[in-house]
Amino acid sequence: MANVVARSADGVRFTPVVEVGKDLFGAESLERPALVHTPDGRWRLYVSCATPGTKHWRVDLLEASSVEELATAQPRTVLPGTDTAAVKDPVIRHDGRRWHLWASVHPLDDPDATDRMTTEHATSDDGVTWRWHGTALAGTPGSWDARGVRFATVVLDGSRGWALYDGRATAAENFEERSGLAVTEDGEVFTAVGDAPLLHSAHPPFGLRYVDVVSRPDGGARWFYEATRADGAHELRTVLLPG
Template identity: 65%
Template sequence: MILPIPRWTDAVVAVPAPGAGAGNWVGAPSVVLTDDGEYLAAYRLRAPLGLGRGLATVLARSTDGVAFTEVARVTKDRFGAESLERPALVRTAEGRLRLYVSCATPGTKHWWVDALEADTLEELPTAPVVTVLPGDERHAVKDPVIVRDGAVWHLWASVHPLDVPDHEDRMTTEHYTSPDGLTWRHAGTALRGRTGSWDARGVRISAVFPVEGRWAATYDGRATAEENWEERTGLAYADDDGVFHAEGAAPVAESPHAGRGLRYLSVVALPAGGYRLYYEGTRADGAHELRTELLRPSVPAVPAS
């Protein structure tokens, strides 16, 4: 069995950071593989605080999963948002593309999620906007991860309590279900941080995938508010009630550079087995780049005749 866990040393840069230094980030990817083998990606482009924050969701395609060509952008002005965070790109049962966008309410710590739907990537920026997770005065909702399981849509979102000023970085992952991917019902808390652990301050599920008949997830975690934006990746497994439980006492993946950020993993299962992974990683200068790596299933050795 091979788990979709990043190794960093085997990765290449799919999209370079937009500039040098902390706050210049590209990442928070969501990638899908079409039936004809084309990779379609949505990822966030961000500038430092005071210079625009999350500027746009970039839409791009690739034939090899490594070299992407940008085809369109959805800017924060499209939603009247102060900043954009992680998108989710999915294909509907009808073969259309649906883009979920995390939007920041100007002048507040509140977030909500909108959706756009179109036949092609190029048409998404001008598609009608539908609010699917509004949040409320007590909760910010963002960073959706979506899986269709038969007729049921599942969504895991990071939810930030807004009850204590200057502590809005705290987060849990909440689970939602839907018959159509537009009208969602809260199904409970999927993952919480662990007191005294490296993930105590907050946890954000980044990818969900089947492993030996049950759901597994990677998640972004941090111990303190100071580690905001430099989360590292952990592994969790779900019980029969859909509640995930973290594995181990340490992250399973992190950057080798200062800050150690390795977050927002997107897992693409390959038809022939194995995975292609995408994630946002911290460079030596503090900028974040979009990296990808290929994990192939091990091939048993052929005994000598």
């Protein structure tokens, strides 16, 4: 189990640059990381780490002056979680003044229901020490995202912004989340738009998740997402939208 950082000139063909395995973190497994280029030119990789023998998750940070040097950086825990809550899957942005982080938080009070999740918001002056501000988005009871929500990407415009998020109605939809849209006017609390997913696969069970976007210099954008195939497997896909 490892996280891999890869480089591409066109957003389609990638060459692996760095691989960091679970043993570096003393973790049982690793999930979605966040790769960040800081305003002062350094590179950070925030890694979701599973605590062995438990349902607990935390986020560890690797930092280096180049992407290649992340391979030899020493991890430090920046989001430890608690005895009653696991924290993972960070999305991180810098608004020109401070850092913002959105992470999925899973309550651990019921060992058979740790897949439940909300998205919580935190800020930081340095991207290392974080202050939690509360729930950015929770599922809507009785709706397609009732079981849990997880931010996949966030776009900020001052205090306003929008997010694409993964949602599921039941525990059975774990790993087959679909994507919804949420908006914010204050940068703190997001509101889901509509009462159905914005995006889903054409193939049952219709999973489409982890949507992310990279802006291009020409004003276009390249989108990446994970989707369910006709045979039930998942694959990473990309689409280019012109400006």
